[in-house]
Amino acid sequence: xxxxxxxxxxxxxxxxxxxxxxxxxxxxxxxxxxxxxxxxxxxxxxxxxxxxxxxxxxxxxxxxxxxxxxxxxxxxxxxxxxxxxxxxxxxxxxxxxxxxxxxxxxxxxxxxxxxxxxxxxxxxxxxxxxxxxxxxxxxxxxxxxxxxxxxxxxxxxxxxxxxxxxxxxxxxxxxxxxxxxxxxxxxxxxxxxxxxxxxxxxxxxxxxxxxxxxxxxxxxxxxxxxxxxxxxxxxxxxxxxxxxxxxxxxxxxxxxxxxxxxxxxxxxxxxxxxxxxxxxxxxxxxxxxxxxxxxxxxxxxxxxxxxxxxxxxxxxxxxxxxxxxxxxxxxxxxxxxxxxxxxxxx
Amino acid sequence: xxxxxxxxxxxxxxxxxxxxxxxxxxxxxxxxxxxxxxxxxxxxxxxxxxxxxxxxxxxxxxxxxxxxxxxxxxxxxxxxxxxxxxxxxxxxxxxxxxxxxxxxxxxxxxxxxxxxxxxxxxxxxxxxxxxxxxxxxxxxxxxxxxxxxxxxxxxxxxxxxxxxxxxxxxxxxxxxxxxxxxxxxxxxxxxxxxxxxxxxxxxxxxxxxxxxxxxxxxxxxxxxxxxxxxxxxxxxxxxxxxxxxxxxxxxxxxxxxxxxxxxxxxxxxxxxxxxxxxxxxxxxxxxxxxxxxxxxxxxxxxxxxxxxxxxxxxxxxxxxxxxxxxxxxxxxxxxxxxxxxxxxxxxxxxxxxxxxxxxxxxxxxxxxxxxxxxxxxxxxxxxxxxxxxxxxxxxxxxxxxxxxxxxxxxxxxxxxxxxxxxxxxxxxxxxxxxxxxxxxxxxxxxxxxxxxxxxxxxxxxxxxxxxxxxxxxxxxxxxxxxxxxxxxxxxxxxxxxxxxxxxxxxxxxxxxxxxxxxxxxxxxxxxxxxxxxxxxxxxxxxxxxxxxxxxxxxxxxxxxxxxxxxxxxxxxxxxxxxxxxxxxxxxxxxxxxxxxxxxxxxxxxxxxxxxxxxxxxxxxxxxx
Numbered sequence: 001x002x003x004x005x006x007x008x009x010x011x012x013x014x015x016x017x018x019x020x021x022x023x024x025x026x027x028x029x030x031x032x033x034x035x036x037x038x039x040x041x042x043x044x045x046x047x048x049x050x051x052x053x054x055x056x057x058x059x060x061x062x063x064x065x066x067x068x069x070x071x072x073x074x075x076x077x078x079x080x081x082x083x084x085x086x087x088x089x090x091x092x093x094x095x096x097x098x099x100x101x102x103x104x105x106x107x108x109x110x111x112x113x114x115x116x117x118x119x120x121x122x123x124x125x126x127x128x129x130x131x132x133x134x135x136x137x138x139x140x141x142x143x144x145x146x147x148x149x150x151x152x153x154x155x156x157x158x159x160x161x162x163x164x165x166x167x168x169x170x171x172x173x174x175x176x177x178x179x180x181x182x183x184x185x186x187x188x189x190x191x192x193x194x195x196x197x198x199x200x201x202x203x204x205x206x207x208x209x210x211x212x213x214x215x216x217x218x219x220x221x222x223x224x225x226x227x228x229x230x231x232x233x234x235x236x237x238x239x240x241x242x243x244x245x246x247x248x249x250x251x252x253x254x255x256x257x258x259x260x261x262x263x264x265x266x267x268x269x270x271x272x273x274x275x276x277x278x279x280x281x282x283x284x285x286x287x288x289x290x291x292x293x294x295x296x297x298x299x300x301x302x303x304x305x306x307x308x309x310x311x312x313x314x315x316x317x318x319x320x321x322x323x324x325x326x327x328x329x330x331x332x333x334x335x336x337x338x339x340x341x342x343x344x345x346x
Numbered sequence: 347x348x349x350x351x352x353x354x355x356x357x358x359x360x361x362x363x364x365x366x367x368x369x370x371x372x373x374x375x376x377x378x379x380x381x382x383x384x385x386x387x388x389x390x391x392x393x394x395x396x397x398x399x400x401x402x403x404x405x406x407x408x409x410x411x412x413x414x415x416x417x418x419x420x421x422x423x424x425x426x427x428x429x430x431x432x433x434x435x436x437x438x439x440x441x442x443x444x445x446x447x448x449x450x451x452x453x454x455x456x457x458x459x460x461x462x463x464x465x466x467x468x469x470x471x472x473x474x475x476x477x478x479x480x481x482x483x484x485x486x487x488x489x490x491x492x493x494x495x496x497x498x499x500x501x502x503x504x505x506x507x508x509x510x511x512x513x514x515x516x517x518x519x520x521x522x523x524x525x526x527x528x529x530x531x532x533x534x535x536x537x538x539x540x541x542x543x544x545x546x547x548x549x550x551x552x553x554x555x556x557x558x559x560x561x562x563x564x565x566x567x568x569x570x571x572x573x574x575x576x577x578x579x580x581x582x583x584x585x586x587x588x589x590x591x592x593x594x595x596x597x598x599x600x601x602x603x604x605x606x607x608x609x610x611x612x613x614x615x616x617x618x619x620x621x622x623x624x625x626x627x628x629x630x631x632x633x634x635x636x637x638x639x640x641x642x643x644x645x646x647x648x649x650x651x652x653x654x655x656x657x658x659x660x661x662x663x664x665x666x667x668x669x670x671x672x673x674x675x676x677x678x679x680x681x682x683x684x685x686x687x688x689x690x691x692x693x694x695x696x697x698x699x700x701x702x703x704x705x706x707x708x709x710x711x712x713x714x715x716x717x718x719x720x721x722x723x724x725x726x727x728x729x730x731x732x733x734x735x736x737x738x739x740x741x742x743x744x745x746x747x748x749x750x751x752x753x754x755x756x757x758x759x760x761x762x763x764x765x766x767x768x769x770x771x772x773x774x775x776x777x778x779x780x781x782x783x784x785x786x787x788x789x790x791x792x793x794x795x796x797x798x799x800x801x802x803x804x805x806x807x808x809x810x811x812x813x814x815x816x817x818x819x820x821x822x823x824x825x826x827x828x829x830x831x832x833x834x835x836x837x838x839x840x841x842x843x844x845x846x847x848x849x850x851x852x853x854x855x856x857x858x859x860x861x862x863x864x865x866x867x868x869x870x871x872x873x874x875x876x877x878x879x880x881x882x883x884x885x886x887x888x889x890x891x892x893x894x895x896x897x898x899x900x901x902x903x904x905x906x907x908x909x910x911x912x913x914x915x916x917x918x919x920x921x922x923x924x925x926x927x928x929x930x931x932x933x934x935x936x937x938x939x940x941x942x943x944x945x946x947x948x949x950x951x952x953x954x955x956x957x958x959x960x961x962x963x964x965x966x967x968x969x970x
Contacts, residue, residue, distance in 0.1 A: 017820075019832065046815075047818060048813060048815045048816075048817075048818055049812075049813050051662075051812050053658070056823075063820050063822070064822075064833065069812035069813075069818055069819070069820070070819075070821070070822075071658070071661055071688075071820070071821055071822065072820065072821070072822025072823065072824065073657075073684060073823065074654075074680055074681060074683075074684050074823050077650060077651070077654040077681065080650065080654035080655050081655065081657055081658035081661070082658060083644070083646075083651070083655045084617060084619065084644070084654065084655030084657060084658025084659035084660075084661070084666065085658040085659065085661060085662040085812070086658075086662075087617065087642055087644060087655070087659060088615075088617050088642070088658065088659035088660075088661075088662035088663060088664040089662040089663060091813065092662065092812055092813060109647055110647065110650075110651055110654075112647075113646075113647040311642060314637070315637045318637050318638070319637050319638035322638040323638070324639045324640070326603075326606060326607055326639070326777055327776075327777050329603065329606070329636070329639075330593075330603055330607075330774050330775065331591055331774045332593075333593060334389055334392070334393075334538070334593065334594070335591055335593040335774065336392055336393055336395070336591075336592050336593075337589075337590070337592070338395065338584075338588070338589050338590060338592060340589045342395065342584055342587070343584075344393065344394065344395035344584055
């Protein structure tokens with residue numbers, strides 16, 4: 001969307017504000033902020049044409065720390081505000097920063113409709129499986145049994161899977177990343193390159209209220225066997241190439257297979273195709289508890305025409321050949337003229 | 347006027363009675379097309395040069411079970427040769443298309459008034475549905491009125507027989523037969539209706555012809571001796587009005603056009619975020635067809651998204667507008683606070699309806715005044731304007747836009763279900779007489795540096811479009827530091843920012859006209875103070891009371907918040923103040939609070955507008 005030739009080169013420093021960052025020391029948000037600031041110069045965009053829109057929650061303080069235009073809105077409504085921003089000025093590069101409570105609980109409706117409509121923007125959902133800013137209540141993504149101030153005996157309701165929600169809402173770009181992982185910038189770049197609503201779930205560690213909740217797959221020791229980094233056109237390998245993902249053709253679900261001597265083809269490992277929606281569904285549903293790695297990277301990427309372009313196109317199309325003339329609009333329809341002698345002409 | 351019944355007894359069949367004004371009420375099943383009949387009769391009144399006011403009164407159900415009392419849809423019109431301000435207290439003529447329509451409407455008919463009933467629909471089944479044990483057309487229970495009954499259903503079927511329609515389709519032409527009869531009764535030209543039918547059914551000439559045949563048959567029926575002796579013809583002379591171009595306009599149209607005009611005067615493209623709700627949806631419908639005026643309409647997923655998207659659009663440099671009715675306005679409350687806190691222009695239209703909760707979706711009420719003035723968390727001042735009539739809504743919408751962009755604030759425009767749906771004649775305004783108020787965005791770093799929350803003389807902050815180099819900044823709902831807009835929770839800063847937000851909205855009073863007195867003197871025994879759609883009824887009641895020699899004045903407030911600067915002094919110049927409202931006394935409370943004036947409430951919350959008679963009684967009571 002951006003004309004690279006006219007954009008001045010920037011450095012990560014150019015995307016930092018003078019505002020003091022007020023997250024807890026050790027919060028995963030710092031890593032995400034750094035990754036975003038590192039990525040922006042590589043996107044060929046200018047700070048003044050960029051807008052960060054957020055809702056409410058720890059993650060939503062993000063715009064204050066980006067040297068771009070920014071709007072810290074109200075709880076759950078970032079997607080709705082962003083829709084107005086983008087429709088009013090489609091030239092702006094719009095980023096939505098939200099969290100698991102903001103995007104999937106109080107703002108679930110707006111998230112669904114933004115994805116369904118396919119507004120051209122990037123939506124970064126910082127998922128820490130907890131309400132941090134309100135001091136630690138369980139969230140719609142918390143695992144069953146999460147003990148919190150509001151669930152002292154453990155939560156009993158089943159969590160939502162953000163990427164499955166996005167898939168169900170009709171998102172055309174779905175990716176996953178980890179706050180501190182080196183791959184985050186490449187995922188952000190892919191999200192930005194996608195024309196349309198790009199949904200990125202970022203596993204973000206809340207050091208105070210939900211520390212290490214993702215450790216079973218993010219800890220260094222666990223990364224190999226439990227992280228499946230997807231790349232378009234590449235076989236779905238993990239665990240240093242010793243294991244891969246294959247299709248159980250009889251049961252029609254994914255399975256892990258051992259790869260001997262690097263011969264993944266012999267093991268039946270699938271090659272990742274970001275346009276394959278059925279496989280994307282299955283990848284999103286892989287769970288650690290079932291012995292699977294977590295699918296990460298760009299899971300699905302199959303662009304469709306965007307909502308904003310369709311709105312603009314229709315506005316132009318139906319206005320074609322029409323000259324706005326308020327005076328004649330007001331006199332439209334059945335009118336009559338009253339003369340000085342009070343006679344009436346229809 | 348002479349009653350219709352009087353002429354019935356005295357006149358000859360050829361005579362046409364001259365009347366000053368007549369109130370006609372068309373009532374039928376919600377599938378009978380009464381709103382269409384009323385609308386076309388209104389147009390006919392306009393083309394005859396009459397002044398008029400209408401009152402569409404229909405159920406919330408789209409197609410309530412046929413024949414039931416709660417499925418009755420009615421349309422009332424008051425037309426006359428003098429100024430007409432209300433749809434009339436009591437009808438002179440009631441057209442009842444079935445027993446349920448008769449049952450629910452006859453009680454309000456003037457004594458001696460005329461009932462025209464379709465006896466073809468007074469079947470045992472329909473009588474039972476309406477709760478009649480015996481047929482009222484036969485048992486003498488309607489003796490205090492003049493009853494004319496004939497089988498409109500059968501007469502319509504006969505008239506459209508040549509066109510080979512099915513029974514159901516053929517009966518749909520009943521309303522045109524009825525309209526034809528009404529056109530005959532009131533000495534009207536049929537041709538504009540025939541032109542309209544040809545246009546409406548241009549894709550189906552058979553339907554056009556059938557409806558025209560029904561219309562002509564109804565008219566011919568009046569002409570023939572069949573009812574000539576029973577029903578007299580009436581003629582209402584044109585109303586003397588200023589020369590010029592006129593059209594009919596409903597409040598919903600006027601709001602839509604006023605918003606377009608306001609955006610043009612502000613030199614702004616408009617973004618309208620809306621969500622379907624009765625009775626506000628028509629504003630969204632009108633605007634969505636006007637894209638060539640630089641209008642983007644967005645049907646949002648809910649009321650909150652509707653206002654939030656409008657705020658986003660205002661932030662991005664368009665004129666954000668949203669519209670709803672009470673329940674939807676309640677949902678928008680938090681976002682209004684965001685617009686107040688971030689100081690972004692926004693127009694919020696509230697077409698009020700009966701509440702609380704779902705309340706009476708299609709009935710009218712003025713019970714959202716507290717909600718408009720006070721209904722947000724925190725100290726959240728917001729200007730509020732109320733339209734008094736369908737045509738007044740045009741100027742009010744322009745005024746709402748002006749205040750929003752000049753003061754960088756959300757503004758609420760109040761109308762109601764009655765104003766939204768009712769039609770009246772409107773002298774098409776000459777837009778060249780309106781003073782433009784073009785918006786100036788800040789597009790460069792001002793001397794001394796850029797501060798997103800710096801203030802000009804109106805205390806408005808600069809409006810900056812994202813995309814502007816050198817003016818990058820962040821805004822949000824958190825309390826912000828004076829000038830810089832950075833997050834700041836400090837006690838002194840919050841006090842100062844709260845004071846500024848209040849002072850800014852209070853200052854709107856400097857840009858609005860002093861409160862005038864509509865009729866009567868400034869000062870005296872009694873002021874009747876109103877707002878919104880009670881204008882017509884108050885105006886007539888005060889006029890009549892003054893004609894009787896009573897010392898009473900009518901004051902009608904457009905600027906609900908902040909109020910005109912002279913209002914307190916004006917109210918204190920009367921011995922007594924009464925405040926008629928279609929609520930339990932909301933403006934009354936605000937007036938008492940603002941001016942320590944002993945304002946007394948006159949209230950009605952039946953979902954129906956005040957009648958002139960009710961207000962006359964209130965005036966006489968207050969002066970007794």
